[in-house]
Amino acid sequence: MSGxxxxxxxxxxxxxxxxxxxxAELVKRIAYxxxxxxxxxxxxxxxxxxxxxGLLEAAANYTADRGASxxxxxxxxxxGAMLDALRKLDWAPRxxxxxxxxxAAAVREIEAEFGREARDTEIATKMGVSLDEYHKxxxxxxxxxxxxxxxxxxxxxxxxxxxxxTTADPFQDATQEGFRDALAGAIKExxxxxxxxxxxxxxxxxxxxxxxxxxxxxxxxxxxLHGQALVRLKARLVDWRDRVAAx
Numbered sequence: 001m002s003g004x005x006x007x008x009x010x011x012x013x014x015x016x017x018x019x020x021x022x023x024a025e026l027v028k029r030i031a032y033x034x035x036x037x038x039x040x041x042x043x044x045x046x047x048x049x050x051x052x053x054g055l056l057e058a059a060a061n062y063t064a065d066r067g068a069s070x071x072x073x074x075x076x077x078x079x080g081a082m083l084d085a086l087r088k089l090d091w092a093p094r095x096x097x098x099x100x101x102x103x104a105a106a107v108r109e110i111e112a113e114f115g116r117e118a119r120d121t122e123i124a125t126k127m128g129v130s131l132d133e134y135h136k137x138x139x140x141x142x143x144x145x146x147x148x149x150x151x152x153x154x155x156x157x158x159x160x161x162x163x164x165x166t167t168a169d170p171f172q173d174a175t176q177e178g179f180r181d182a183l184a185g186a187i188k189e190x191x192x193x194x195x196x197x198x199x200x201x202x203x204x205x206x207x208x209x210x211x212x213x214x215x216x217x218x219x220x221x222x223x224x225l226h227g228q229a230l231v232r233l234k235a236r237l238v239d240w241r242d243r244v245a246a247x
Contacts (some may be wrong), residue, residue, distance in 0.1 A: 002175070004130055016056075016059040016060055016061075017203045019055075019058075019059035019070060019074075019198050020037060020052075020055055020056060020059050020061070023055055023059075023071065023074055024052070024055070025076055026055070026071065026074060026075060026239055027051035027052055027054075027108075028048060028056055028083065029205075030047075030051060030075065030078050030079060030235065031044050031047035031048045031082065032044060034047055034079075034082055035047060035173075036208065038086070042086070046085060047082050047083075047085065047086075050081045050082045050084065050085035050197045051078040051081055053081050054074075054077040054078040054080060054081025054082070055074055055077070055078055055081075057077055057081070058070070058074040058077035058078070059074070062074070065247055071189070082169070089184065091137050096140045099140070099141075099235075100137065100140070100141040100227075100230075100231060102127055103123060103127060103134065103137050103141070103231045104231050104232075104235040104238065105233050105235070106118070106122075106126035107123055107156045107235035108111060108206075108235040108236075108239070109124060109126060109230055110122050110123065111235070111236075117191055120134060120135070120138075120228065123231075133136050135224050137227070137231075138223075138224045138227030138228045139220065139224050139227050140227070141227035141228075141230055142223045142226040142227030142230060154188070162168050179199055179237075179240075181231070182237060182240040186216060186232075186236040186237060186240075187233065189236070190232060190233070193215065194225050194226075194228060194229035194232065195212075195229070196215065197211055197215075197225045197226050197229060198226070200214065201226060208222045208223055208226070226246050236244070
């Protein structure tokens with residue numbers, strides 16, 4: 001190896017090390033945020049370990065011409081690595097995802113028919129389940145909905161499924177302008193309490209207990225509202241995907 005090549009290799013290694021050291025706290029923040037939505041059996045330490053591998057990959061592959069800051073890029077890679085680890089743990093039964101898709105389909109049909117927000121009682125009736133059972137489905141959706149909101153085609157087409165595909169680019173998926181705009185628009189159209197939950201959870205990074213204190217409801221009710229918001233967003237983003245596919 002020539003002196004110039006050796007210098008460049010050493011410089012790149014130093015830059016990678018600096019990025020990893022400087023963003024280790026980002027891994028912990030993402031891990032604890034995800035852990036708040038997962039069963040107690042999932043260890044935060046396992047998420048952090050997986051996230052550090054994602055951070056290392058991000059530091060090694062990042063280039064400034066991607067059009068986003070390293071923190072944004074790394075955050076997506078870190079989450080992707082954690083999702084990959086969770087998929088291997090297989091903690092979320094397929095029935096949870098299947099019921100969440102059924103709830104989203106019910107929301108879509110009701111809102112198309114009546115031109116307004118679907119009520120939880122209507123969703124339960126459309127699904128042929130009790131209101132309590134629907135609330136449990138919404139709760140479970142919030143507990144496992146760490147995959148992409150546009151995973152309408154089944155488990156193999158979800159973000160979790162695509163993560164194992166080495167040709168997939170989660171960064172490109174997440175920065176797709178059309179999807180971001182559609183998601184932002186769908187969030188704005190959520191019922192007020194669901195919109196507040198989404199804002200406090202994802203923007204302010206409050207946990208469910210803290211959100212419950214703000215809204216003066218139980219932690220369980222916050223989880224239901226969160227899950228119902230995700231089900232509603234999923235239903236509305238299917239329409240966006242259909243329009244894009246037809247274009």
